[in-house]
Amino acid sequence: MQTLVIGYGNTLRGDDGVGYRIAELVDTWQLPHMRAIACQQLTPELAIEIAASDRVFFVDATWPETSMTTTVRPVPQGINNLGQTHDHHPTTLMGLAASLYQATAEAYQILIPTRTLALGEQLSDITQVGMNQAVQYLRAVGCPAAACQS
Amino acid sequence: MSKTIVIDPVTRIEGHAKISIYLNDAGQVADARFHVVEYRGFEKFCEGRPFTEMAGITARICGICPVSHLICSAKTGDKLLAVTIPSAAVKLRRLLNLAQITQSHALSFFHLSSPDFLLGWDSDPAKRNVFGLIAADPELARAGIRLRQFGQAIIERLGGRKIHAAWTVPGGVRSPLSEDARAWICDRLPESLATAHQALDSFKQLIAGPLKEEVKVFGAFPSLFMSLVGANGAWEHYDGQLRFTDSHGNIVADHLNEDDYADFVGEAVEDWSYLKFPYYKALGYPDGIYRVGPLARLNTCTHIGTPAADAELRAFRDFSGGVATSSFLYHYARLIEILACLEKIQAYMEDPELLSPRCRAYAGVNALKAIGVSEAPRGTLFHHYTVDDDGVITSVNLIIATGHNNLAMNKTIAQIARHYIHGDTVQEGLLNRVEAGIRCFDPCLSCSTHAAGQMPLHIQVVDAAGSVVQTLIRD
Numbered sequence: 154m155q156t157l158v159i160g161y162g163n164t165l166r167g168d169d170g171v172g173y174r175i176a177e178l179v180d181t182w183q184l185p186h187m188r189a190i191a192c193q194q195l196t197p198e199l200a201i202e203i204a205a206s207d208r209v210f211f212v213d214a215t216w217p218e219t220s221m222t223t224t225v226r227p228v229p230q231g232i233n234n235l236g237q238t239h240d241h242h243p244t245t246l247m248g249l250a251a252s253l254y255q256a257t258a259e260a261y262q263i264l265i266p267t268r269t270l271a272l273g274e275q276l277s278d279i280t281q282v283g284m285n286q287a288v289q290y291l292r293a294v295g296c297p298a299a300a301c302q303s
Numbered sequence: 304m305s306k307t308i309v310i311d312p313v314t315r316i317e318g319h320a321k322i323s324i325y326l327n328d329a330g331q332v333a334d335a336r337f338h339v340v341e342y343r344g345f346e347k348f349c350e351g352r353p354f355t356e357m358a359g360i361t362a363r364i365c366g367i368c369p370v371s372h373l374i375c376s377a378k379t380g381d382k383l384l385a386v387t388i389p390s391a392a393v394k395l396r397r398l399l400n401l402a403q404i405t406q407s408h409a410l411s412f413f414h415l416s417s418p419d420f421l422l423g424w425d426s427d428p429a430k431r432n433v434f435g436l437i438a439a440d441p442e443l444a445r446a447g448i449r450l451r452q453f454g455q456a457i458i459e460r461l462g463g464r465k466i467h468a469a470w471t472v473p474g475g476v477r478s479p480l481s482e483d484a485r486a487w488i489c490d491r492l493p494e495s496l497a498t499a500h501q502a503l504d505s506f507k508q509l510i511a512g513p514l515k516e517e518v519k520v521f522g523a524f525p526s527l528f529m530s531l532v533g534a535n536g537a538w539e540h541y542d543g544q545l546r547f548t549d550s551h552g553n554i555v556a557d558h559l560n561e562d563d564y565a566d567f568v569g570e571a572v573e574d575w576s577y578l579k580f581p582y583y584k585a586l587g588y589p590d591g592i593y594r595v596g597p598l599a600r601l602n603t604c605t606h607i608g609t610p611a612a613d614a615e616l617r618a619f620r621d622f623s624g625g626v627a628t629s630s631f632l633y634h635y636a637r638l639i640e641i642l643a644c645l646e647k648i649q650a651y652m653e654d655p656e657l658l659s660p661r662c663r664a665y666a667g668v669n670a671l672k673a674i675g676v677s678e679a680p681r682g683t684l685f686h687h688y689t690v691d692d693d694g695v696i697t698s699v700n701l702i703i704a705t706g707h708n709n710l711a712m713n714k715t716i717a718q719i720a721r722h723y724i725h726g727d728t729v730q731e732g733l734l735n736r737v738e739a740g741i742r743c744f745d746p747c748l749s750c751s752t753h754a755a756g757q758m759p760l761h762i763q764v765v766d767a768a769g770s771v772v773q774t775l776i777r778d
Contacts, residue, residue, distance in 0.1 A: 254445075
């Protein structure tokens with residue numbers, strides 16, 4: 154199963170950069186069936202990448218103080234911004250991929266808790282913990298125990 | 304009793320803003336304002352950072368046009384080093400910018416604006432978006448995404464990463480084009496050129512027919528135009544000098560150097576917007592209104608320098624009667640620029656110098672102040688840095704392309720509102736036309752104000768007493 158991890162956010166906006174950082178880390182693993190894209194925001198050409206995958210994880214920061222732990226959930230159906238800006242929601246992107254390329258990938262969001270999105274390059278404690286949780290999860294998903302030792 | 308109509312936020316642009324439309328007692332539009340509601344604080348954040356980091360920092364202001372900041376920042380850094388960068392580096396940076404313009408314009412036209420052109424302003428709002436476009440013309444939607452992907456992929460092949468390329472540095476670039484990358488670009492060029500030609504043909508039919516009225520009322524007014532131009536007035540995007548022209552095609556000011564921008568560009572502030580109002584100083588504020596970006600670049604240049612794009616430029620000028628003064632024709636100009644970029648990319652693929660490893664000059668800090676300029680997809684971009692002896696930033700001023708167009712954006716929406724809105728009961732399609740006036744400029748408010756956020760769309764008709772007369776909500 155080909156898995157695509159799309160981690161997005163602005164690394165200059167404090168905890169907002171956690172998704173980007175996670176994708177960068179996953180990319181270093183060089184796993185055969187998992188690839189990662191780190192980007193600042195979701196843009197329509199990602200639909201092409203999604204169409205080539207069986208499963209997609211969208212990794213993103215939540216709004217500050219709205220969550221205390223990392224959560225994984227299916228990408229919601231029917232809630233999207235209808236592609237009305239440069240910046241897309243996972244639902245919109247999955248819809249684009251399905252409409253244009255008949256993509257049938259499973260899609261999930263990995264949502265990391267945050268404390269602040271102010272200008273800055275550091276991650277807060279709660280986001281660091283959330284990042285570790287997400288990384289462990291993706292490691293387990295992308296790397297069955299027999300194949301990975303590190 | 305006067306009334307106010309508010310569109311908040313404006314959809315299908317980058318960043319966040321709202322539009323207020325003020326009606327007089329007779330129900331006619333008295334004025335309209337484009338409020339940018341985000342706050343800038345970015346320049347302060349940059350103070351204390353080494354200037355060598357500025358390319359990477361400014362590129363992260365916005366995920367849509369990072370390359371523009373990379374290039375302008377690198378050019379500013381070149382001047383702090385006081386170096387002349389190798390010829391190969393100039394060409395490679397130009398290639399990067401051509402790819403950036405291509406992908407940015409492709410997104411603007413195919414994804415954000417074409418739903419209106421092809422589906423109609425008054426079509427069901429739930430379908431007047433990219434999904435409606437896909438249903439109506441899936442091949443066009445796919446072609447648009449592929450064209451954008453083409454530009455993004457060139458950026459990635461040059462810079463190693465799509466958005467935060469650390470490849471463009473003061474002194475040049477880190478590496479040349481590879482043979483593999485060149486082969487890939489050459490392979491995809493024919494499809495991209497075909498898409499550009501097809502889009503141009505389609506759009507020309509639309510503005511000669513169904514969109515004739517829009518050309519007349521979407522920001523059709525005289526103004527100055529500013530952009531970089533090259534030798535002999537050629538279309539420019541990376542270097543050259545600044546030129547102002549007027550609506551009759553006269554050159555108002557020429558051979559202007561970016562170092563002197565404060566002498567010819569003033570910045571006014573209004574208390575109802577966080578976006579500043581640049582103006583041409585010689586004419587004062589607000590008479591010194593000018594436009595930048597694709598429309599301006601095609602108005603200020605004498606020619607582009609590639610055959611197909613020059614042919615389209617002649618057609619563009621024939622259609623416009625010489626100088627294009629309608630903001631709606633930004634869309635047309637964008638398509639011509641896509642074609643120009645693709646032709647120039649094609650020419651670069653024949654140039655062996657792009658493979659040269661001699662692509663970077665090295666030096667220490669040799670100047671304590673520098674101003675760089677380049678043409679972003681949306682228009683002229685300035686970066687102004689001052690540093691200490693160690694190259695640490697002591698002050699930063701960024702004049703963003705979208706900011707230059709602020710006066711013009713306000714004037715455009717006022718004109719559209721006056722034409723289409725009469726009375727306080729406003730149809731959604733009419734409001735979409737007003738928003739679309741802003742979309743002509745393809746503004747990047749995140750860049751202009753360096754902020755981020757999310758807002759639901761809430762449209763209110765509010766009377767002078769503060770009572771809500773009508774509400775439109777888009778989630």
